[in-house]
Amino acid sequence: MAPEIRIQFMRERKRIPENSKKAGVIALFYPDAKLTTHLLLIHRKTYEGVHSNQIGFPGGKMESNDSDLIETALRETHEEVGVPPEEVTLIKSLSTVYIPPSNFEVQPYVGLLVNPFSFIPEEAEVESLVEVPIVDFMDDSKIFTQKLSTSYATDIDVPAFNLNGYTVWGATAMMLSEIKELLKQVL
16 A cells, blocks of 8 residues: 555665654554444644644654553553543554654554443544444455655555545555455454
8 A cells, every 4th residue: 555656765765764753553443332343543633744634543653751652552542532541452563664754663553442432532633533434444445546746756646545535545554454454364
């Protein structure tokens, strides 16, 4: 799910810069009131920054008082959508994704909530919640390619997911692709 220009960039660089910032995010699966499994994404607020108005996972930048990226991901998820860390069962870590435009090295995790939950979006950071039924997420017809202009390229073909009417691309799409492949192995 990486655009060709991104693949070339990573081939040329071969490694993540030592000065990259660290972040942790959680792909959170949970049941709704009808016990249908959903995946939680957030629509970020519009602000001056590379990831303004994008769809992503709850999570964020590691703080100096975080002991590790798991703590970062859980803390940020609590701050952004109100889920207490003790309610999340972490299942596994995924491949680290480097995001060149913001110089972030992101460690994603897969987590579960056992019971339905009333999320509380943090008004300053979260425009809206994007609650995706797993059936829609697993539907291959939701994958497409779109021409986008990004912070590092103009008018490039970008692989993306169409989830709940949103175009989900970039690092989030790469993480979603890995999750989807893992789920196909067990379903």
